[in-house]
Amino acid sequence: MNEKTLQQGVHLCFYCHAQTKHDGMLLTEWLLEQAKKHGLGGGSVFRATAGFGRNGVLHEEQFFELADNLPVKVEFLLGDAQADALVQMVDDAGVDAVYARSPASFAVLGKA
Secondary structure (H helix, E strand, C coil): CCHHHCEEEEEEEEEEECCCEECCEEHHHHHHHHHHHCCCCCEEEEECCEEECCCCCEEECCCHHHHCCCEEEEEEEECHHHHHHHHHHHHHCCCCCEEEEEEEEECCCCCC
16 A cells, blocks of 8 residues: 555544434434534444443343434544534534544555
């Protein structure tokens, strides 16, 4: 791989439950819409098969009544300034979510 193509930035992940809403829409959709609206790089949503959060309630696929509110992760690969802006935007909006931020090296392969 050509090292010159690698960008240095941030792997930014937000964690919430699938049915969490903000401003009348699912938080996962809201996060993706905000990123898109502000011209940030692409984002993805991943659903867990089981998990528990700060409240200690276990959510698993096998329990029908809790299966529709499984943990989800919304992640982005961004530049430092973009990650700062997105975190600030989410904080300013009063969103209740957990996030993780870690350094990342990333590149686009193929014909973009």
